[in-house]
Amino acid sequence: MKGQMSGARMVVEALKDQGVDTIFGYPGGAVLPIYDELFLQNDIRHILVRHEQGAVHAAEGYARSTGKPGVVLVTSGPGATNAVTGLTDALMDSIPIVVLSGQVPTFMIGNDAFQEADTVGITRPCTKHNWLVKDTADLSNIIHQAFHVATHGRPGPVLVDIPKDVQFASAEYTPPERARTSHYQPRVKGDIEQIRKLVALMETAERPVFYTGGGVINSGPAASQLLRELVDATGFPITSTLMGLGAYPASGKNWLGMLGMHGLYEANLAMHDCDLLIAIGARFDDRITGRVQDFSPGSTRVHIDIDPSSINKVVRTDVPIVGDVAHVLEDVLKLWKAGGRKTNREAVQRWWAQIEEWRKVDCLAYTPSEKTIKPQYALQRLQELTKDHPRRYITTEVGQHQMWAAQFLRFEEPNRWMTSGGLGTMGYGLPASIGVQIAHPDALVINVAGEASWLMNMQEMGTAVQYRLPVKQFILNNERLGMVRQWQELLHGERYSQSWSEALPDFVKLAEAFGAKGIICTDPADLDDAIREMLEYDGPVIFDCVVEKHENCFPMIPSGEPHNKMILGENASTKDAIGSSGAVLV
Amino acid sequence: MSPLKIEKGTSRHSAYDLRDPHAAPEETHTLAVVVDNEAGVLARVIGLFSGRGYNIESLTVAETDHEGHLSRITIVTKGTPAVIEQIKAQLGRLVPVHDVHDLTVEGPAVERELALFKVTGEGEKRIEALRLAEIFRANVVDSTLKSFIFEITGTPQKIDAFAELMRPLGLVEMARTGVAALSRGAR
Numbered sequence: 001m002k003g004q005m006s007g008a009r010m011v012v013e014a015l016k017d018q019g020v021d022t023i024f025g026y027p028g029g030a031v032l033p034i035y036d037e038l039f040l041q042n043d044i045r046h047i048l049v050r051h052e053q054g055a056v057h058a059a060e061g062y063a064r065s066t067g068k069p070g071v072v073l074v075t076s077g078p079g080a081t082n083a084v085t086g087l088t089d090a091l092m093d094s095i096p097i098v099v100l101s102g103q104v105p106t107f108m109i110g111n112d113a114f115q116e117a118d119t120v121g122i123t124r125p126c127t128k129h130n131w132l133v134k135d136t137a138d139l140s141n142i143i144h145q146a147f148h149v150a151t152h153g154r155p156g157p158v159l160v161d162i163p164k165d166v167q168f169a170s171a172e173y174t175p176p177e178r179a180r181t182s183h184y185q186p187r188v189k190g191d192i193e194q195i196r197k198l199v200a201l202m203e204t205a206e207r208p209v210f211y212t213g214g215g216v217i218n219s220g221p222a223a224s225q226l227l228r229e230l231v232d233a234t235g236f237p238i239t240s241t242l243m244g245l246g247a248y249p250a251s252g253k254n255w256l257g258m259l260g261m262h263g264l265y266e267a268n269l270a271m272h273d274c275d276l277l278i279a280i281g282a283r284f285d286d287r288i289t290g291r292v293q294d295f296s297p298g299s300t301r302v303h304i305d306i307d308p309s310s311i312n313k314v315v316r317t318d319v320p321i322v323g324d325v326a327h328v329l330e331d332v333l334k335l336w337k338a339g340g341r342k343t344n345r346e347a348v349q350r351w352w353a354q355i356e357e358w359r360k361v362d363c364l365a366y367t368p369s370e371k372t373i374k375p376q377y378a379l380q381r382l383q384e385l386t387k388d389h390p391r392r393y394i395t396t397e398v399g400q401h402q403m404w405a406a407q408f409l410r411f412e413e414p415n416r417w418m419t420s421g422g423l424g425t426m427g428y429g430l431p432a433s434i435g436v437q438i439a440h441p442d443a444l445v446i447n448v449a450g451e452a453s454w455l456m457n458m459q460e461m462g463t464a465v466q467y468r469l470p471v472k473q474f475i476l477n478n479e480r481l482g483m484v485r486q487w488q489e490l491l492h493g494e495r496y497s498q499s500w501s502e503a504l505p506d507f508v509k510l511a512e513a514f515g516a517k518g519i520i521c522t523d524p525a526d527l528d529d530a531i532r533e534m535l536e537y538d539g540p541v542i543f544d545c546v547v548e549k550h551e552n553c554f555p556m557i558p559s560g561e562p563h564n565k566m567i568l569g570e571n572a573s574t575k576d577a578i579g580s581s582g583a584v585l586v
Numbered sequence: 587m588s589p590l591k592i593e594k595g596t597s598r599h600s601a602y603d604l605r606d607p608h609a610a611p612e613e614t615h616t617l618a619v620v621v622d623n624e625a626g627v628l629a630r631v632i633g634l635f636s637g638r639g640y641n642i643e644s645l646t647v648a649e650t651d652h653e654g655h656l657s658r659i660t661i662v663t664k665g666t667p668a669v670i671e672q673i674k675a676q677l678g679r680l681v682p683v684h685d686v687h688d689l690t691v692e693g694p695a696v697e698r699e700l701a702l703f704k705v706t707g708e709g710e711k712r713i714e715a716l717r718l719a720e721i722f723r724a725n726v727v728d729s730t731l732k733s734f735i736f737e738i739t740g741t742p743q744k745i746d747a748f749a750e751l752m753r754p755l756g757l758v759e760m761a762r763t764g765v766a767a768l769s770r771g772a773r
């Protein structure tokens with residue numbers, strides 16, 4: 001029994017009881033009592049960021065790379081509103097985050113008090129759930145509930161808004177084991193009858209494909225292990241979304257590569273032509289389906305997902321299985337083995353022969369250059385020079401560089417790839433790399449960035465330097481908002497409205513100004529040495545990799561086309577490829 | 587099998603389906619949602635509907651279990667079967683939601699709404715209004731020499747019908763509660 005204590009103290013006790021070792025935050029008037037309590041203890045490490053958006057992205061990097069929830073502490077008003085983009089990002093990508101925000105005292109709420117904002121109102125649509133604590137007696141209970149909700153079922157961000165008088169007042173502390181975790185207990189076991197149907201389909205399928213996503217990563221390492229076992233045992237091909245990379249190893253023999261708008265030719269055609277589509281923890285995002293009515297027209301669809309609202313949301317599913325990936329795959333494997341490990345081997349072999357034909361297209365091929373560094377080349381070299389590192393973690397910003405990173409870097413393990421998929425938040429990568437490095441001090445953490453995205457949260461370089469975090473900022477600098485430029489070329493008649501970066505800083509000097517190391521590389525012949533220099537330096541590095549300015553990212557499923565029609569680099573003219581009605585959507 | 591030959595994009599369509607993918611006929615459903623009666627729960631439910639573009643035709647809410655602090659929200663909504671299915675799934679994943687019942691598909695249900703009508707007039711019209719109120723079993727709950735307030739309970743259709751008849755007879759104001767509903771039988 002911990003007995004009576006102040007609300008501020010309760011916050012710290014509850015975090016300790018939840019196993020929290022690190023929080024990312026930024027102080028202010030409405031959270032000063034909590035900062036006092038943090039000052040008085042040594043169990044929880046507080047990382048002082050430079051902007052609250054950075055705190056949430058750092059917590060996302062921490063969470064995604066460890067499987068544990070990320071924790072953030074911000075003040076009221078602007079502290080809370082600055083956290084909104086991070087919360088929305090975490091909601092879209094199903095990342096467990098607990099944000100604690102200060103609030104003006106309860107008796108001043110509604111008076112337009114100094115730094116008052118309706119934080120629970122503002123964050124209601126961008127959290128999985130949120131609470132305004134009005135009584136210190138409820139505080140510890142609510143914090144335990146918050147952790148429960150963030151980490152159970154489909155993970156997501158939650159926020160607890162704590163008025164300052166609630167932090168000062170005292171009450172009895174509720175330990176986690178006595179907390180009311182409410183009725184919120186999403187089911188994890190799949191319906192065995194549905195799983196039986198899946199196994200029967202697997203036994204006869206002629207052209208099966210596994211379509212896996214972020215849900216496999218969310219489910220934990222056991223899920224990736226079971227997935228690998230299932231794929232290897234059945235011999236079926238497997239593709240993954242951007243969010244699921246690493247669940248099945250890129251070196252695995254059944255790996256087709258990423259699918260979707262910038263996915264691989266063979267992966268997308270396999271989705272289009274398959275007769276059995278097994279979706280595992282993936283949500284049929286519009287970057288995957290393209291034109292919905294032409295999506296995978298001849299397939300029977302099975303969908304394993306913990307969130308019933310993901311099922312039948314975009315495409316009709318024949319066999320829905322609501323449950324946690326690891327739990328469901330365990331049952332699938334059990335039943336399939338008990339049934340004699342049957343597959344339609346001859347047909348699956350023919351299917352593979354077809355896939356091998358598609359592979360010959362070599363869809364990632366690009367025109368090499370001896371004069372300028374091609375972004376694809378830069379990533380190939382980065383892959384080559386880091387692939388043997390036992391603990392390599394990659395984060396990205398958003399844009400072309402992100403897609404090239406997904407295509408050219410190879411992930412062998414889950415939780416090694418942190419990227420903003422659903423919201424596509426420029427400015428995610430640098431703070432995320434900080435969160436990852438905090439969680440894994442000895443790891444190699446690289447943020448593959450575009451110069452425009454990187455500038456959005458570059459203040460966090462200060463955090464990296466303060467905590468001596470050797471994060472590597474690998475900036476593919478094309479002096480363009482490359483992805484925007486590409487769409488303007490393809491969809492807007494080459495009218496390059498506002499899509500280049502002018503007045504860019506000298507990144508080497510910028511690094512030095514922060515107290516980090518700066519490297520610039522412009523010549524492909526120097527690239528390997530420059531990358532080695534970056535890797536060998538024991539501290540944060542900004543690497544200004546000056547690349548080809550007008551490279552487009554291919555393959556690309558152009559507007560209005562189903563999976564079996566896409567533009568490939570060099571092979572197709574990209575000029576005026578898409579009519580103007582294709583410009584309506586992003 | 588797909589052709590290996592890559593066709594150059596000449597399409598006039600968008601990458602996404604600009605036509606409504608759920609372009610099936612719309613249906614009206616009555617949903618009963620049991621929720622924790624906590625601060626903001628109604629905002630959460632309404633925000634879900636507005637944020638995702640669903641319709642609310644009517645909505646009623648009150649605490650029905652004072653001890654358990656549970657409220658019952660009755661929502662009448664309209665959408666294609668796919669949209670209705672999404673609405674139920676989306677409601678179901680809200681943390682304070684305990685149960686979502688689709689009374690329209692879960693067997694027969696009783697639906698009732700209460701309405702108050704203010705009707706003003708004199709002479710023949712006043713007498714006619716009173717006569718019709720009797721037929722509709724509406725009660726007079728307030729009267730002056732120039733006005734009545736009628737109270738009527740029934741299905742929304744019955745209340746609509748009563749309103750239609752009252753309009754030419756001097757209907758000046760109306761208040762409706764929205765639908766409350768329960769499934770029939772011992773369940």
Ligand SMILES: Cc1cc2nc3c(=O)[nH]c(=O)nc-3n(C[C@H](O)[C@H](O)[C@H](O)COP(=O)(O)OP(=O)(O)OC[C@H]3O[C@@H](n4cnc5c(N)ncnc54)[C@H](O)[C@@H]3O)c2cc1C
Pocket residue numbers: 092093094153154155212213214215216218219220240241242243244258259260261262263280281282283284285287288304305306307310323324325326398399402403420421422423424425483
């Ligand atoms: C510029 C840009 C381009 C992009 N291009 C592509 C592209 O070409 N290809 C691509 O794939 N993506 C692309 N994306 C990303 C895309 O927008 C989506 O974020 C991504 O496709 C979604 O991945 P997912 O389906 O794995 O879902 P996630 O967002 O990871 O969702 C996970 C799903 O799994 C479920 N789930 C969670 N936990 C569990 C569990 N324990 N058990 C079971 N189920 C669970 C969830 O309910 C959810 O349905 C791009 C993004 C950007 C910014």
Ligand SMILES: Cc1ncc(C[n+]2csc(CCOP(=O)(O)OP(=O)(O)O)c2C)c(N)n1
Pocket residue numbers: 397398399400401402424425426427449450451452453454476478480481482483484
């Ligand atoms: C916060 C935010 N604003 C705008 C966008 C739209 N957007 C997507 S990619 C992109 C350009 C990114 O440029 P850069 O970071 O240099 O990467 P590149 O595409 O050149 O590799 C923009 C503006 C976004 N995703 N996020």
